[in-house]
Amino acid sequence: MNKVMFGRFIPGHSWVHRMDPRAKLVLCFLYIAVIFFANDFWTYLVMTVLLLASVVASAIPLRVYIHGLMPLFWLMIFTVLIQVFFGAGGHVYWQWGWLSVTQNGLNSAGVILMRFVLIILISTILTFTTEPLEIADGIESLLSPLRKVHFPVATLALMLSLALRFVPTLMDEAEKIMNAQRSRGVDFGEGGLRQRIRTIVPILIPLFVNAFNRAIEISTAMEARGYQDGENRTKYRQLKWRRLDSWSLVIYMVGLSSVVALRYFI
């Protein structure tokens, strides 16, 4: 649990850190959408350059990002192998029964691997440089037009920020409970499937019970502090769109639209 880097926040003061979370969310979504337009060397080159520029702007060393990719390494290998061996069409290089390596198979394996890595890296930039609460604020702000159709944006945002706030707390607690049960002779991750499932019970039940107790305590504390419901509240953390964000948007727009242009017009 200690080694997971994926999805963590790394404090800093870089260009990307100082950006508005809304801008980062929008850019991240746009980037992921445009990845599916990229189909050849030049378009992927543009996407990669854009990504590397963002990595540099985030002032976090590339090896930290690569470290973040590691947990997904086997998943990547697996998808690539499936594409390589089951892809059909084009020149056949090698064949054995219904396994074959073909030109189209290799192509799509390359494309999928590239998309996989780029999508993970761009979302890692977002999570490395943005505090979870900022992301929640950003999402709330971006969803606010949905108020018009009576979608409970404020309630959703509250749930989201409470959930995000308690992820680390619950993780700590899970680890404490695991240690306590380990001291009482529970072997985690050993034995057959049945045995393993049985060892989850002594973690899961206390975790649930504590979560219930905590929920009761939090709601009482919130009511005691005058919380009534999500509507009509003022905000302490104000989101501010700055020139930095506009410039980032411009740079991304140039990059991303050139990819679309390369795909359809050239």
Next chain:
Amino acid sequence: MATDITFEQVNYSYQAGTPFAVQALKNINLQIKSGTFTAVIGQTGSGKSTLIQHLNALLKPSSGTVTIGDQVITNETNNKHLKPLRKKVGMVFQFPENQLFEETVLKDIAFGPQNFGVSEADANELAKRMAGEVGLDESLLSRSPFDLSGGQMRRVAIAGVLALEPEVLVLDEPTAGLDPRGRLEIMQLVTRLREEQGLTIVLITHQMDDVADYADHVLVMGHGELLKQGTPREIFSDPEWLTAHQLGLPSATRFAYELQQAGFEFETMPLTVSELADEIAPQLGKGDDRHE
């Protein structure tokens, strides 16, 4: 029953090899003799809890060795060989009531021994005895642990650890959040276990009175280092040093220290209220002479 505990050059880092790496223990050397009562004190975040998790190898040193009885634990020690150690060293974590999960109190207490291969009948027998030890009424045994009060839940949790019949009992702030009576009862239980069964006790606490009353060895932690170790008398003989490290004094010692600054003289700094009284009584007599 020799379970001396020795730390040699122990270092420990959390999340080693990532940008979040934090060195929690720096070059710790210490020895805890079998049958002693050791108190670990220090500010929050000084590494006390990290230190005690080494005592039953929940954490393994990043470098250096921990020796418990005849078991040597280094960075390379395989987890497979640690189970006997877990039985030898019982750990009561902070707020241990959060680890209860069984349907009944009896089952929860018997859970530990059963993991170590004790038969169900024997484990239940053991559970009943331990419930008695910690002062739980027999009528509670068939209840759900979640129906009990906070203090009772904590006793169930402690009984669950005692049911392992450990040789070393490690307690991380066992009295935090309890009322004065609950605190006294837990501390008396711990001392009784030590006297009757010869248990080695390691206690993390912020209650300096408990340290003065019960401990015979004190480890002072600060910023991941072992700042000082010695008897409570040695540790508490230097109030300025303790204050500089944001640690308190036992109330008797604090009172004596204030008296000393107002002109009283003490041959040895008293640690407990009865020692304080013994020191003050003759001096009051002297004071009376002076006045008359």
